Amino acid sequence: MAEYSTLGSVAVLQVNNPPVNSFSHHVRQALVDGLERAQRDPAVRSIVIMGKGRTFPAGADIREFGSGAAVKMPNLLMVLQAVDTCQKPVVSAIHGTALGGGFELALASHYRLAVPSARMGLPEVHLGILPGAGGTQRLPRVVGVKTAIQMITSGQHIKAQQALSLGIVDKIVQGDLLKEAVSFARSVEGRPVEDRRISQKTVPEADKVDEVVEAARKTILRKARGAIAPMTCVQAIQASVLPFEAGMAREAELMAFLMTSWQAPAQQYAFFSEREVRRWSHPRDKRINFKTAKPRVVKSVGVVGAGTMGMGITINLLQAGLKVVMLEVNKKQLDKAVNTIKKTLSQKSASQKMSQLTTAMDYSQLRDVDIVIEAVFENMRLKKEVFRKLDAVTKPQTILASNTSGLNIDEIAAVTKRPDKVVGTHFFAPANVMRLLENIYGRQTSPETVATAMQLGVTIGKVGVLVGNCPGFVGNRMLGSYTAEAVFLLEEGAEPQDVDRAIEEFGFPMGPFRMGDLSGTDIGWKGRIAKGLTTEHGPPPATPALYRRGNRYCPLPDMLCMKGRLGQKTGAGWYRYEPGSRTALPDPVVLQMIQDYRQEHGFKKRTISSQEIVERCLYPLINEGFHILDEGIAARSLDIDVIYLFGYGWPRHTGGPMYYAERVIGLEKLLCSLETYSARYPDHAHLQPSPLLRNMVAKGGSLAALGTDSKL
Numbered sequence: 001m002a003e004y005s006t007l008g009s010v011a012v013l014q015v016n017n018p019p020v021n022s023f024s025h026h027v028r029q030a031l032v033d034g035l036e037r038a039q040r041d042p043a044v045r046s047i048v049i050m051g052k053g054r055t056f057p058a059g060a061d062i063r064e065f066g067s068g069a070a071v072k073m074p075n076l077l078m079v080l081q082a083v084d085t086c087q088k089p090v091v092s093a094i095h096g097t098a099l100g101g102g103f104e105l106a107l108a109s110h111y112r113l114a115v116p117s118a119r120m121g122l123p124e125v126h127l128g129i130l131p132g133a134g135g136t137q138r139l140p141r142v143v144g145v146k147t148a149i150q151m152i153t154s155g156q157h158i159k160a161q162q163a164l165s166l167g168i169v170d171k172i173v174q175g176d177l178l179k180e181a182v183s184f185a186r187s188v189e190g191r192p193v194e195d196r197r198i199s200q201k202t203v204p205e206a207d208k209v210d211e212v213v214e215a216a217r218k219t220i221l222r223k224a225r226g227a228i229a230p231m232t233c234v235q236a237i238q239a240s241v242l243p244f245e246a247g248m249a250r251e252a253e254l255m256a257f258l259m260t261s262w263q264a265p266a267q268q269y270a271f272f273s274e275r276e277v278r279r280w281s282h283p284r285d286k287r288i289n290f291k292t293a294k295p296r297v298v299k300s301v302g303v304v305g306a307g308t309m310g311m312g313i314t315i316n317l318l319q320a321g322l323k324v325v326m327l328e329v330n331k332k333q334l335d336k337a338v339n340t341i342k343k344t345l346s347q348k349s350a351s352q353k354m355s356q357l358t359t360a361m362d363y364s365q366l367r368d369v370d371i372v373i374e375a376v377f378e379n380m381r382l383k384k385e386v387f388r389k390l391d392a393v394t395k396p397q398t399i400l401a402s403n404t405s406g407l408n409i410d411e412i413a414a415v416t417k418r419p420d421k422v423v424g425t426h427f428f429a430p431a432n433v434m435r436l437l438e439n440i441y442g443r444q445t446s447p448e449t450v451a452t453a454m455q456l457g458v459t460i461g462k463v464g465v466l467v468g469n470c471p472g473f474v475g476n477r478m479l480g481s482y483t484a485e486a487v488f489l490l491e492e493g494a495e496p497q498d499v500d501r502a503i504e505e506f507g508f509p510m511g512p513f514r515m516g517d518l519s520g521t522d523i524g525w526k527g528r529i530a531k532g533l534t535t536e537h538g539p540p541p542a543t544p545a546l547y548r549r550g551n552r553y554c555p556l557p558d559m560l561c562m563k564g565r566l567g568q569k570t571g572a573g574w575y576r577y578e579p580g581s582r583t584a585l586p587d588p589v590v591l592q593m594i595q596d597y598r599q600e601h602g603f604k605k606r607t608i609s610s611q612e613i614v615e616r617c618l619y620p621l622i623n624e625g626f627h628i629l630d631e632g633i634a635a636r637s638l639d640i641d642v643i644y645l646f647g648y649g650w651p652r653h654t655g656g657p658m659y660y661a662e663r664v665i666g667l668e669k670l671l672c673s674l675e676t677y678s679a680r681y682p683d684h685a686h687l688q689p690s691p692l693l694r695n696m697v698a699k700g701g702s703l704a705a706l707g708t709d710s711k712l
């Protein structure tokens with residue numbers, strides 16, 4: 001609702017709809033009623049609109065989208081029209097975050113005040129829509145088309161000070177916002193409101209709009225990676241040169257197009273899923289859930305290993321204000337890491353944050369920390385050795401976490417006397433940038449340990465997802481099917497750049513081969529050597545070239561590594577790289593290697609369509625997701641989606657792999673395609689449809705209903 005009160009001649013409308021004061025239907029109704037009341041009352045000479053509690057309205061109520069409630073009268077457009085055309089001056093007084101419809105309300109007001117900490121922006125693009133309550137028409141009239149395009153297509157929030165410099169807010173006020181706003185409102189009483197209406201202004205440099213749009217188009221399309229909202233926002237902004245009503249009509253038309261597209265619900269699902277993962281639970285052990293399990297307080301963290309991961313994790317922890325003891329037995333590596341950490345931390349706070357860092361070469365220095373995150377090389381023997389030492393030196397309550405990307409947490413826990421305090425915390429590189437934290441419970445991990453790992457994720461600004469223990473956990477296990485099929489495609493005729501192009505056109509930032517070169521082709525190779533699938537010199541003795549343990553196997557990635565082509569770091573991998581450049585260039589040497597291989601093993605080269613490449617790579621990945629759900633490794637399909645959205649670059653406008661499977665491809669079609677492909681390639685195990693998928697198609701039912709995410 002919006003609470004109505006008067007302070008002398010000023011009517012104050014305070015939106016009260018926790019947690020973020022979104023414009024649910026009852027709020028819109030209350031605002032329209034309040035404005036009418038203020039207009040009618042001759043004693044009222046000005047109006048202040050603000051938010052109660054933590055924020056100015058943060059936008060439309062996203063939960064109303066798709067239910068029809070968003071368009072129930074009065075809709076947001078009518079509220080803003082009432083504000084704009086009000087005969088008495090309307091002042092928006094902003095604190096917290098004025099976002100989306102909230103910011104549009106402020107733009108429809110005649111004056112805007114903000115506290116210094118306020119932020120504002122139009123993030124609708126992240127929800128697959130556009131600022132459809134006049135945002136695409138009013139903002140360019142204030143800041144110009146170029147800045148409006150930048151703000152609206154990025155969805156970025158700006159700070160009050162920047163809003164002041166851009167002419168968006170009229171004044172930054174210190175102290176009590178209500179008092180300041182009321183005093184400001186009194187000062188403008190009686191002044192004409194006509195020339196304060198942004199809707200009646202014209203766009204600056206209107207004649208250059210087409211030029212500006214043309215200049216922005218290429219970058220926007222590249223960044224959009226298949227999302228339709230960004231360019232549609234631009235089309236709406238382009239219409240701001242028209243008379244206001246005509247521009248609004250164009251905005252409404254484009255908004256309707258986006259609202260009814262398949263991408264908008266996918267992105268709104270992604271928005272809520274990102275928040276829903278905070279309500280985690282173990283699918284079977286009722287003690288392990290966010291409601292009842294209590295975390296331990298973590299003030300200090302030990303990090304073992306100062307390689308790329310250990311360093312990134314340390315930066316992340318320091319940035320969050322935690323004390324860190326970083327242990328590295330190699331002095332040179334330790335010094336190098338400290339230098340990099342210093343450089344990476346922002347200038348402003350570097351010295352304060354660095355004072356929280358202690359370096360160590362001796363395990364005993366970890367004795368007092370609350371949790372240790374092991375980030376040594378991905379090798380079970382080495383990890384066990386580290387955990388034995390940690391178990392011996394740390395206080396009994398210390399939680400021991402492993403940043404393994406797929407090794408068995410139970411096996412690691414078994415070398416300690418505290419398996420209940422062992423947990424997996426799988427960070428993604430670069431660890432100080434990537435938002436995902438995949439937390440893994442073992443058979444004996446206690447509720448308190450799980451809760452502590454999940455809470456640590458919150459403290460350091462991660463999106464934490466809780467999963468069970470299996471080789472590769474959720475993310476890398478699903479990725480295994482994807483990369484396996486990608487190399488099978490090379491056998492049949494595709495070239496690395498064909499596969500990468502198709503996957504990038506689908507919306508991934510990088511295809512599997514460019515990604516392999518970036519992370520290092522030897523990572524997977526060492527893993528396969530450790531598993532005995534290959535050796536540094538080729539297949540293990542008496543092993544057929546194309547099979548391992550009865551499963552089809554493609555040795556091309558091993559052959560690449562045996563040539564010393566370990567990716568960007570060696571200047572050559574699946575592609576070649578000019579010195580100092582990261583641009584992947586197709587390499588005749590690799591293409592010849594693949595061609596020779598095809599010939600040697602009797603593969604006949606054929607042309608493979610982009611559609612087949614996408615289906616062959618992504619459908620097995622999704623299929624693995626069904627196995628994972630079936631086994632209870634992920635509690636809900638949204639957990640898998642969030643892992644892929646935040647850790648693997650899965651395009652957000654498709655909602656994530658499981659959402660995409662169900663709502664975009666359709667489970668029946670997915671099953672049918674997998675059946676077709678598995679009939680063609682009977683020895684590609686990951687193409688065999690999962691029993692859960694078969695069952696769901698046979699019996700009906702939705703993925704959401706499998707877990708607890710049914711409210712989405």
Ligand SMILES: CCCCCCCC/C=C\C/C=C/C(=O)SCCNC(=O)CCNC(=O)[C@H](O)C(C)(C)COP(=O)(O)OP(=O)(O)OC[C@H]1O[C@@H](n2cnc3c(N)ncnc32)[C@H](O)[C@@H]1OP(=O)(O)O
Pocket residue numbers: 019020022058059060061062063070071075076077097099100101102123124127130131132133252255256259272275276
């Ligand atoms: C066909 C033509 C139709 C024409 C008629 C329609 C006319 C015009 C219609 C629309 C135009 C305007 C559109 C919009 O405004 S879309 C919304 C734009 N706003 C946003 O995208 C903001 C989203 N929220 C955030 O970014 C953050 O929540 C935050 C910065 C506001 C606060 O962050 P934080 O403190 O970290 O809190 P949480 O993110 O955890 O959020 C808390 C809680 O609140 C829920 N929530 C947040 N925002 C919304 C919202 N806009 N609607 C509904 N619910 C929201 C969030 O889900 C959390 O819930 P919880 O998990 O249950 O705690």
